[in-house]
Amino acid sequence: MLYRENGQFKSSYRADQQIFPILQDRIAILALLAFAFVAMPFASEYWLRAIVTPFLILSLAALGLNILVGYCGQISLGTGAFMAVGAYAAYNFHVRIDGMPLIASLLLGGLCATAVGVLFGIPSLRIKGLYLAVATLAAQFFTDWAFLRIPFFTNNSTSGSVSVAGLQVFGLPIETPAQKYLLCLTLVVVFALLAKNLTRSAIGREWMAMRDMDVAAAVIGIRPVYAKLTAFAVSSFIVGVAGALWGFIHLGAWEPAAFSIDRSFQLLFMVIIGGLGSIMGSFFGAAFIVLLPIFLNQMPGWFGLSISTALASHLEFMIFGALIVFFLIVEPHGLARLWSTFKEKLRLWPFPH
Amino acid sequence: MKLKSLALAVAAAAALAGTAGSAFAQASEQFFPLLVYRTGPYAPNGTPWANGAQDYLKLVNATGGINGVKIAFEECETGYATDKGVECYERLKSRGASSFDPQATGITFALTDKVPHDKIPLITLGYGLAASQDGGVFKWNFPLMGSYWTAADILIQHIAKKEGGADKLKGKKITLVYHDSPFGKEPIPLLQERAKLNGFELSLIPVTAPGVEQKSAWLQVRQQRPDYVLLWGWGVMNSTALKEAVATGYPREKMFGVWWAGAEPDTRDVGANAKGYSALALNTSGTQPKVIQDILKQVHDKGQGSGPKDEVGSVLYTRGAIISMLRVEAVRRAQERFGKGKVMTGEQVRWGFENLALDQKRLDALGFSGVLRPISTSCQDHMGSTWARVHTWDGSKWGGMSDWYQADESIIKPMAKAAADKYAAEKKLTRREAADCQS
Numbered sequence: 001m002l003y004r005e006n007g008q009f010k011s012s013y014r015a016d017q018q019i020f021p022i023l024q025d026r027i028a029i030l031a032l033l034a035f036a037f038v039a040m041p042f043a044s045e046y047w048l049r050a051i052v053t054p055f056l057i058l059s060l061a062a063l064g065l066n067i068l069v070g071y072c073g074q075i076s077l078g079t080g081a082f083m084a085v086g087a088y089a090a091y092n093f094h095v096r097i098d099g100m101p102l103i104a105s106l107l108l109g110g111l112c113a114t115a116v117g118v119l120f121g122i123p124s125l126r127i128k129g130l131y132l133a134v135a136t137l138a139a140q141f142f143t144d145w146a147f148l149r150i151p152f153f154t155n156n157s158t159s160g161s162v163s164v165a166g167l168q169v170f171g172l173p174i175e176t177p178a179q180k181y182l183l184c185l186t187l188v189v190v191f192a193l194l195a196k197n198l199t200r201s202a203i204g205r206e207w208m209a210m211r212d213m214d215v216a217a218a219v220i221g222i223r224p225v226y227a228k229l230t231a232f233a234v235s236s237f238i239v240g241v242a243g244a245l246w247g248f249i250h251l252g253a254w255e256p257a258a259f260s261i262d263r264s265f266q267l268l269f270m271v272i273i274g275g276l277g278s279i280m281g282s283f284f285g286a287a288f289i290v291l292l293p294i295f296l297n298q299m300p301g302w303f304g305l306s307i308s309t310a311l312a313s314h315l316e317f318m319i320f321g322a323l324i325v326f327f328l329i330v331e332p333h334g335l336a337r338l339w340s341t342f343k344e345k346l347r348l349w350p351f352p353h
Numbered sequence: 354m355k356l357k358s359l360a361l362a363v364a365a366a367a368a369l370a371g372t373a374g375s376a377f378a379q380a381s382e383q384f385f386p387l388l389v390y391r392t393g394p395y396a397p398n399g400t401p402w403a404n405g406a407q408d409y410l411k412l413v414n415a416t417g418g419i420n421g422v423k424i425a426f427e428e429c430e431t432g433y434a435t436d437k438g439v440e441c442y443e444r445l446k447s448r449g450a451s452s453f454d455p456q457a458t459g460i461t462f463a464l465t466d467k468v469p470h471d472k473i474p475l476i477t478l479g480y481g482l483a484a485s486q487d488g489g490v491f492k493w494n495f496p497l498m499g500s501y502w503t504a505a506d507i508l509i510q511h512i513a514k515k516e517g518g519a520d521k522l523k524g525k526k527i528t529l530v531y532h533d534s535p536f537g538k539e540p541i542p543l544l545q546e547r548a549k550l551n552g553f554e555l556s557l558i559p560v561t562a563p564g565v566e567q568k569s570a571w572l573q574v575r576q577q578r579p580d581y582v583l584l585w586g587w588g589v590m591n592s593t594a595l596k597e598a599v600a601t602g603y604p605r606e607k608m609f610g611v612w613w614a615g616a617e618p619d620t621r622d623v624g625a626n627a628k629g630y631s632a633l634a635l636n637t638s639g640t641q642p643k644v645i646q647d648i649l650k651q652v653h654d655k656g657q658g659s660g661p662k663d664e665v666g667s668v669l670y671t672r673g674a675i676i677s678m679l680r681v682e683a684v685r686r687a688q689e690r691f692g693k694g695k696v697m698t699g700e701q702v703r704w705g706f707e708n709l710a711l712d713q714k715r716l717d718a719l720g721f722s723g724v725l726r727p728i729s730t731s732c733q734d735h736m737g738s739t740w741a742r743v744h745t746w747d748g749s750k751w752g753g754m755s756d757w758y759q760a761d762e763s764i765i766k767p768m769a770k771a772a773a774d775k776y777a778a779e780k781k782l783t784r785r786e787a788a789d790c791q792s
Binding site for chain 1: 389391392396400403428429430432434435436439440442443444446447458459462463465466467470482533534535538539541542559562772779780781
């Protein structure tokens with residue numbers, strides 16, 4: 001009843017090609033952004049530091065991975081590695097160059113991740129599918145090794161753990177949870193918009209053509225080298241920035257274990273559960289994987305049940321696993337597809353035919 | 354759809370009710386957050402540790418609290434993972450925590466930057482960042498009773514004693530088999546310093562966490578044939594290392610573990626094969642100390658024990674009780690200054706930690722006679738005691754305590770100061786003024 005597009009006429013190509021062609025969507029997304037920017041910073045410290053900020057950062061990483069896996073069809077198990085490269089490179093720029101602005105360190109971290117991503121993307125020109133996943137796994141083990149063994153990368157820290165402090169952007173300190181949250185939110189919004197537009201542009205179409213059938217794409221004149229490597233480059237840039245944010249903003253001090261193979265799997269699951277080839281899906285997936293375990297873990301407490309810590313955490317694993325299976329059966333195309341089905345139904349509501 | 358939204362509404366309402374309920378509880382009780390890991394590869398060691406910490410708090414509550422102030426506590430499962438630890442920290446911080454014991458070196462590193470803003474002291478008994486013993490830079494960190502540098506130093510002293518003097522170490526080969534994480538890497542600078550000083554040859558063999566796969570590490574040990582192996586492991590890594598040592602035929606008598614590699618879960622599975630293996634001991638084990646008897650009587654016999662009764666008094670269980678005791682004593686010390694029978698804030702408890710003075714008389718009164726040595730901290734020294742012993746597995750239990758060793762301050766103090774200064778320079782911090790020590 002409320003959600004339908006009757007009477008919204010598009011008189012130009014520009015209007016037709018908007019990201020959100022329906023007025024109600026635009027209002028909803030603007031309201032959401034307004035809420036995120038204006039009201040959310042006043043949420044409690046726990047919410048900001050432990051829930052929303054990690055959710056945003058991992059959404060960004062999932063978004064980056066989605067470009068590679070969802071849009072270009074190249075399976076990668078090296079996401080944790082590219083995050084690590086971003087984090088450690090940003091760290092090195094930050095501590096070695098005096099007066100380096102934070103944003104510049106983050107972006108330079110992303111650029112280093114791009115270089116490494118492209119390097120490990122080269123095998124994708126020859127191998128496909130699961131074999132490529134195994135090849136990107138090499139990136140994971142290589143970076144784990146490099147950041148544990150080469151003292152240069154950790155600025156000769158004796159314990160191998162690195163940390164940053166005194167962050168600021170344009171003279172404003174990034175200290176309180178609200179400031180950290182706003183920095184992450186801004187970056188996430190910018191990158192999400194950028195990614196959405198990239199996927200709608202010529203290059204995005206090339207990626208999708210590669211994904212759907214690479215031989216056919218090559219026949220119609222798409223260069224596989226260019227398409228695949230740009231997907232690796234864009235993806236690992238975003239993932240690298242997310243890694244730098246994870247280290248700088250969320251953890252503050254980290255070691256290679258923060259970007260272990262588990263992280264790579266976690267991000268891949270986010271993309272698969274959220275929806276391959278969907279920007280929105282990256283956020284849904286991150287919400288599912290990051291937030292759900294936290295809620296499941298606290299759920300017994302809310303209902304006043306006192307069960308042992310070990311049992312609570314085992315229950316968390318079991319319910320979480322069952323839910324993953326459930327969602328994959330109900331909607332193999334991910335939560336994003338579920339969302340769009342829901343919107344379709346809403347258009348006809350209350351008179352479905 | 355309707356059912357779904359109903360379920361959501363119920364969940365949201367429950368969430369609101371839950372947060373409101375816990376807010377009421379904290380008014381007149383001292384809240385103790387407990388970060389634990391009862392699941393994952395480190396659970397065999399994390400569980401008795403957590404049970405000991407919790408049982409001691411229950412004992413304090415059963416005997417009237419801290420000058421009448423009851424203790425409230427809540428556990429949060431970290432699984433030894435840093436990001437989960439940070440989430441737990443934020444979750445429990447909002448309940449009014451006055452001290453944190455993260456029980457993992459990785460989590461300690463991440464929290465070290467957060468606690469000064471939140472004004473909560475961070476207790477890392479026998480673990481954490483070695484440099485943080487320097488209270489002049491690390492105002493909020495308390496690596497009580499020892500760091501990995503004191504641990505490594507004492508092990509070398511013990512080996513020297515076995516050899517018949519420090520000069521006999523010259524030309525010996527010592528290999529460090531370590532958990533490849535900040536925890537395992539911490540002792541390396543000290544061992545390198547000692548190697549220069551005593552002229553032994555140090556080689557380093559990392560084991561990828563969590564340490565279930567060590568074939569190649571022990572192959573290297575077999576090739577190098579070191580005179581001694583130092584084992585810096587935690588959790589499942591320790592028992593695996595001992596099994597591999599058995600398989601490669603490396604004598605267990607020449608293996609020495611850190612105090613996190615010297616508890617029942619590490620050796621029980623290997624049993625008689627691990628006989629002769631020694632490790633550092635921060636505390637005794639067994640049910641003979643009075644405090645353990647009290648826990649058995651006042652907590653376990655009333656059916657409130659946190660774990661199985663037969664683990665009470667094990668090495669890590671006792672260590673958990675010690676941590677809780679120190680946290681409780683810091684609150685008690687703070688109450689002496691800021692008001693008896695009141696709930697202390699993080700800043701007040703920090704003062705308590707910095708001015709701990711547990712002499713032998715006090716330890717005896719608490720029931721800890723013989724379990725540990727007296728501890729006294731100061732503004733500059735956040736460690737309080739650098740003494741430890743070495744105990745040996747006899748095939749069925751830990752025992753055969755050595756004499757007490759004290760870490761060599763002439764080596765550790767300058768190193769800690771240099772490391773703390775480096776940290777301060779990186780973080781653009783300044784050393785605390787003398788006046789700050791009064792606050």
